Amino acid sequence: EPEVTQTPSHQVTQMGQEVILRCVPISNHLYFYWYRQILGQKVEFLVSFYNNEISEKSEIFDDQFSVERPDGSNFTLKIRSTKLEDSAMYFCASTRGLKEQYFGPGTRLTVT
Amino acid sequence: GESVGLHLPTLSVQEGDNSIINCAYSNSAxxxxxxxxxxxxxxxxxxxxxxxxxxxxxxxxxxxxLNKTVKHLSLQIAATQPGDSAVYFCAENIGGSEKLVFGKGMKLTVNP
Structure with a gap:
């Protein structure tokens, strides 16, 4: 069964550093998402991406964040200058467009 | 009930029992x-x-x-098994929006 995959599973970085989180969505899916989950909190929407552009973003997704689909398979989230409060699980999700979003296993980002 | 920070509401059931997990959603749209x-x-x-x-x-x-009158959603799990132990989230979507809005979750523990 096709799955969304994410790398790395755990990323540790120092405050102020740039990080890139990587995702490979399910191959025939057209819509891609990033969500985050701070420890013990609910899952929060960050951004959606369709047809090579951002289609919707939340107030969390400020200028420090960017997304890219550099090739036909990868979907990345970049945080330019990480802050302590960026520490969270980051989930990638994808869907064909039928609203049923499939989530990856997540990347745990720890900012020290 | 409401969860704050690390404190998730918890439901403990015996293996074989039926479980009901409730969710109050926020947006009538x-x-x-x-x-x-x-x-x-x-x-x-x-x-x-x-x-x-x-x-x-x-x-x-x-x-x-789904009870739209009171904005209530429930998940019933029949013959609950130990493998059902997890945190359960409801999520809502408004037509025209890309994002899922997640609830705070409930932890289900199934005792053998």
């Missing part, structure tokens, strides 16, 4: 709802969804009920 299961260290896993033109939908061992 939401027209699509999903239940996700999240096991420790993993991403949200799709369980079942329902559109607002329905009030009940059944899957394998699971039933979702």
């Amino acid at each position: 939401s027209d699509y709802f999903i239940w996700y299961k999240q096991e420790s260290g993993k991403g949200p896993q799709f369980i079942i969804d329902i559109r607002s033109n329905m009030d009940k939908r059944q899957g394998q061992r699971v039933t979702v009920l």
Whole structure:
């Protein structure tokens, strides 16, 4: 069964550093998402991406964040200058467009 | 009940019992709802969804009920098994929006 995959599973970085989180969505899916989950909190929407552009973003997704689909398979989230409060699980999700979003296993980002 | 910070509401059941997990959603304009299961260290896993033109939908061992009048969603799990132990989230979507808005989750513990 096709799955969304994410790398790395755990990323540790120092405050102020740039990080890139990587995702490979399910191959025939057209819509891609990033969500985050701070420890013990609910899952929060960050951004959606369709047809090579951002289609919707939340107030969390400020200028420090960017997304890219550099090739036909990868979907990345970049945080330019990480802050302590960026520490969270980051989930990638994808869907064909039928609203049923499939989530990856997540990347745990720890900012020290 | 409400959860704050690290404190999730918890439901403990005996193996073989039926479980009911409830969710109050926030937006009366939401027209699509999903239940996700999240096991420790993993991403949200799709369980079942329902559109607002329905009030009940059944899957394998699971039933979702939707009461739009009181903005209430429930997930019923029949013959609960230890493998059902996880945190369960409801999520809502408003037509025209890309994002899922997640509830705060409930931890289900199944005792053998």
